[in-house]
Amino acid sequence: MERTLNRKGDDNDQNISAFDIQTYEMIPTKKGKFLLMFQGYTYSQQHQTRNYYCSKKDSGCKARLKLDCNGKILPTSFIQHLHPPPKYVVMPKGQYVKFTVPKIIDILSPRLQISVHNVTNGKAVDLDWRIYFLEDGYWKHLGMFHEESCMQGETEIRQSPEHCSALQRTPSSVQIPLHQWNILSCLAILINFDSTKSDVIQNLPVRCLKALTCFLPGHKYQFITSQMGKQLILIGGYTFSKPVTGNIWVCSTKNPACKAKLRLDSHQNIVQLYNEHPHRSRYRFFNGIYYRV
Known part of the structure; x- marks a missing residue:
């Protein structure tokens, strides 16, 4: 309207x-x-x-x-905002897609909420997509766990989507270069976390998208030993302690407010990482050595 x-x-x-x-x-x-x-x-x-x-x-x-009685905006309106406008993209069929990136993302279930506003029929639908950000601008190695076709385990995708049968039905015409937003119709979405690149989303076929959890191994880290003799993972100046059971490592501070965590696969690769901490890191890197401060 x-x-x-x-x-x-x-x-x-x-x-x-x-x-x-x-x-x-x-x-x-x-x-x-x-x-x-x-x-x-x-x-x-x-x-x-x-x-x-x-x-x-x-x-x-x-x-x-x-508005006046004729539906026109009155000139006395005040349109000075304290924030940038929300990110809406108009789809070819008149749909409005809004991007909302949550401030805190649980890395074990990272999600980007996208609301689709269909102007034609007056309905609004929420699509729940799970995301992981690119490293160095492209996907070096990607394993994906699909909610329908790959429920029993992770599927590795290397040079092409042929390694995952769930992606073979994806039309290549809707794929966008990986250094931008990479959208795979119906079955997957692989998104660069840089939300400023939402302009290329215009090629997105909204009608049938499903959720994936995407894992990106290859984060650099090292094992260190604490003063108490426990093994820790050091990454980005923060340390993670090994759980009694399972393979999800949590921030070693044990701060209830800190939700930082990571997960290793069977080859000791980090496949999931949430490294946002509400506190300062305890280690500083100087001349090739980490020092605790």
Whole structure:
């Protein structure tokens, strides 16, 4: 649903940008309501009034819009935001795809929530994708665990997707270069964690995507021995201690607030890593030697 605003050059108009014609759109939400999108920002309606407030008003943004009885944006609207606009991409069939990267990702189940707003039928659907970021801009070695076809174990993918039968049905025409967002239709999604590259998502076939957990071995680390004689993994200045059972190593500080963890495969490769800590690292690297500080 599209509206057009004709700007008549009101001297009191200090907030609306100087365009002869401005448009806004109404995009549906999962709850059956609509968001007003104007200049890339979204606004939610205040009850049944003609007042619209920035969708991030709970975060302190004071931007707001008001429509007149004809559905036009009043020039007294305030459109100065305290944040960049959300990342929406318009699909060829009129769908809006929004990217939301969570601040904290559990590396054992990393996910990127993507909401698809279909303007045509007024419905909004959430697609749950699992992600892992690229190393040095490309996939050196990838093992994947598919929720349908590979439930019994991990499947290695090296030079081509032929190693995984689940990916043989993936049309090559939808694959995007691996240094950008790499989307595999219907069965897999391999995403560079750099969310600034969402422009190439326009080639995404939204209709049938399923979830994968992607593993990327090859992180550099070393084993060290603690003062108590225990074996630790040192990576990025942080240490991880071995569990009594299993192969998931956790931050050696045992800080309840620290969720950092990693997992090794049978060949001692790190296949999962979450190395975000709410505390400083205990080790510093100097002249080829790690020192505890």
